[in-house]
Amino acid sequence: MSEPGDxxxxxxxxxxxxxxxTLPHAERLRAEALIAEDAGFRTLVEDWQNRLAALNDGYAxxxxxxxxxxxxxxxxxxxxxxxxxxxxxWGALAGFAAVVLVTLFVSSILPPSGPPTITATLTGxxxxxxxxxxxxxxxxxxxxxxxxxxxxxxxxxxxxxxIPAGQAAISxxxxxxxxxxxxxxxxxxxxxxxxxxxxxxxSPTGVAQGPLLVAAVIGDG
Amino acid sequence: xxxxxxxxxxxxxxxxxxxxxxxxxxxHAASAKLFGTCLRILKDRGEAEDAVQEVFxxxxxxxxxxxxxxxxxxxxxxxxARNHAIDRLRAxxxxxxxxxxxxxxxxxxxxxxxxxxxxxxxxxxxDCFDTLDPARAGAIRGAYLGGLSYEDLSRRHDVPLNTxxxxxxxxxxxxxxxxxx
Numbered sequence: 001m002s003e004p005g006d007x008x009x010x011x012x013x014x015x016x017x018x019x020x021x022t023l024p025h026a027e028r029l030r031a032e033a034l035i036a037e038d039a040g041f042r043t044l045v046e047d048w049q050n051r052l053a054a055l056n057d058g059y060a061x062x063x064x065x066x067x068x069x070x071x072x073x074x075x076x077x078x079x080x081x082x083x084x085x086x087x088x089x090w091g092a093l094a095g096f097a098a099v100v101l102v103t104l105f106v107s108s109i110l111p112p113s114g115p116p117t118i119t120a121t122l123t124g125x126x127x128x129x130x131x132x133x134x135x136x137x138x139x140x141x142x143x144x145x146x147x148x149x150x151x152x153x154x155x156x157x158x159x160x161x162x163i164p165a166g167q168a169a170i171s172x173x174x175x176x177x178x179x180x181x182x183x184x185x186x187x188x189x190x191x192x193x194x195x196x197x198x199x200x201x202x203s204p205t206g207v208a209q210g211p212l213l214v215a216a217v218i219g220d221g
Numbered sequence: 222x223x224x225x226x227x228x229x230x231x232x233x234x235x236x237x238x239x240x241x242x243x244x245x246x247x248x249h250a251a252s253a254k255l256f257g258t259c260l261r262i263l264k265d266r267g268e269a270e271d272a273v274q275e276v277f278x279x280x281x282x283x284x285x286x287x288x289x290x291x292x293x294x295x296x297x298x299x300x301x302a303r304n305h306a307i308d309r310l311r312a313x314x315x316x317x318x319x320x321x322x323x324x325x326x327x328x329x330x331x332x333x334x335x336x337x338x339x340x341x342x343x344x345x346x347x348d349c350f351d352t353l354d355p356a357r358a359g360a361i362r363g364a365y366l367g368g369l370s371y372e373d374l375s376r377r378h379d380v381p382l383n384t385x386x387x388x389x390x391x392x393x394x395x396x397x398x399x400x401x402x
Contacts, residue, residue, distance in 0.1 A: 025312055054347060056296065069245070
């Protein structure tokens with residue numbers, strides 16, 4: 001006695017049985033290895049998936065528990081661990097970090113008795129703007145000045161921020177023409193100095209709203 | 222094949238471009254069907270949840286491999302879900318004979334998808350199933366939907382495993398010949 005299936009080639013049968021799902025585990029793994037490396041076999045499997053797809057209508061729709069999407073997204077798109085209250089500037093810096101140049105120099109121009117002055121240059125990739133920053137711990141003063149790039153466009157201002165490591169950004173005011181000197185009690189290593197473009201006079205909310213332009217991370221002296 | 226109306230395929234295409242909003246939309250459009258699929262095969266809610274999580278992870282990572290010319294979007298998604306759920310099932314340590322718990326997860330009568338699915342294609346497959354003898358068609362359908370192994374089937378029909386295997390292979394081959402006729 002002979003029925004058509006007796007002559008089904010082994011590869012074809014394996015593809016059909018893989019899709020049907022009846023194979024034992026070891027043979028399924030063998031079929032999956034073939035799918036990965038053998039385009040001809042992969043096509044056989046795809047053909048069988050389409051042939052048997054009409055049966056898919058037999059699967060009922062059952063809503064999964066509501067929290068499942070969050071679990072999946074949490075696994076695929078892990079958020080950096082930081083409170084949201086720190087504002088968007090942290091998020092911007094996270095993407096910015098790769099291009100922030102750590103440009104810290106500890107100068108020895110002061111008399112050896114005082115703590116060292118910290119200087120940094122705030123830069124950004126593809127960004128003509130450069131801001132020089134000098135912090136004098138003895139005077140508790142941060143001095144910043146635009147050293148390259150255009151002035152802020154009409155109706156806008158550059159706003160300076162300090163972002164202590166792991167904390168929210170704090171506005172240090174706007175940077176206009178010439179040197180701007182702001183009182184600053186401390187500039188610890190790990191802090192970030194950043195400039196955003198804000199409405200004239202600076203962000204009215206005290207939270208950065210405009211684009212992040214240039215930044216520098218203060219390194220260890 | 223023309224896919225003029227396949228919103229799932231469109232969403233997969235956007236997911237391939239790392240579009241998270243599209244991923245979320247795809248989840249809302251397909252998760253109930255895929256959960257139903259995994260649940261039917263695994264018969265365990267917790268494991269079906271884990272399976273769906275893995276399935277959507279694979280979808281996010283492999284969406285670029287989807288080819289809308291080769292399969293409808295939902296067909297591709299269900300294939301991923303079935304393959305993963307069946308692999309999980311087969312990897313389980315051998316336990317007592319699988320119970321026939323299909324009654325807990327009843328078949329669904331043909332619904333909107335069957336109507337959306339290119340009608341001629343679905344009709345032809347259904348017609349070809351009708352040419353098989355009912356026992357063989359039933360075994361193929363039960364194996365496909367429930368993830369039954371040859372072992373399960375031979376026990377259930379009380380025939381030797383290899384007899385069951387060649388019997389089902391012949392059914393599949395007849396189905397293919399009918400579809401290609």
